[in-house]
Amino acid sequence: MAATFLNVDLEIETPEPLDRACGGLLEAEAFKLYDGETKGGFLATFEVKDGLLNTDPNSIINTFCDIVAGFDERARRIWDRASRRTFDIGYETDDKDGSFHSELKNDVLARVAELSADVRLTLYPRPPEHQTNREQGDAGQRGSRSDSE
Numbered sequence: 001m002a003a004t005f006l007n008v009d010l011e012i013e014t015p016e017p018l019d020r021a022c023g024g025l026l027e028a029e030a031f032k033l034y035d036g037e038t039k040g041g042f043l044a045t046f047e048v049k050d051g052l053l054n055t056d057p058n059s060i061i062n063t064f065c066d067i068v069a070g071f072d073e074r075a076r077r078i079w080d081r082a083s084r085r086t087f088d089i090g091y092e093t094d095d096k097d098g099s100f101h102s103e104l105k106n107d108v109l110a111r112v113a114e115l116s117a118d119v120r121l122t123l124y125p126r127p128p129e130h131q132t133n134r135e136q137g138d139a140g141q142r143g144s145r146s147d148s149e
Contacts, residue, residue, distance in 0.1 A: 003100040003123065006090040007047055008060040009033065013084040015041040021082075022046075024075035028067040040083065057089045058108045061119075065111040085117035094126040 010030070012021060022035060025046050034045040048063045064087065068079060079085065091102070104119065112119055 002096040003091040003093040005055050005057060006092055008057050009088040010046045010064050011043065011084065011086045011088055012082050013038065013041060013043045014078055014082045016078065018042050018044045018078060020075045021078040024071045025067055028070065030067060057102065058105045061087050061108050061112065065115060068115055085115065086120050087112060087117060088120045088122055090122045090124060092126045093123045
């Protein structure tokens with residue numbers, strides 16, 4: 001399986017509006033991907049701005065941890081009461097043979113644990129137009145075989 005790192009999103013879900021926590025993240029060079037109501041309360045999703053240029057999930061998670069560590073008291077209370085705090089690491093994959101490895105460093109995991117947050121890996125299928133001709137041919141052959149069976 002060949003994979004490419006895409007990004008790290010921080011997802012925060014709380015029973016109360018996230019205005020104060022969102023403000024703390026936005027002031028610290030993060031940008032909001034989503035902010036709205038859910039069945040259980042409110043959900044906001046963020047990326048850090050340097051995350052678009054950075055290819056290391058450890059560095060991006062550390063940046064998020066620095067931001068949360070710098071929250072004012074009100075924003076930190078919202079964070080602490082959140083029902084979910086998740087660092088979602090996204091990868092784009094295809095069906096190549098082989099293995100894929102991604103390492104989260106011990107010091108990063110310790111920081112995540114200190115913030116009572118979770119880590120989730122999300123694997124997105126690589127769009128067909130981004131696969132090589134050989135991969136597209138292999139996929140087409142697999143599709144034909146399964147269609148004829």
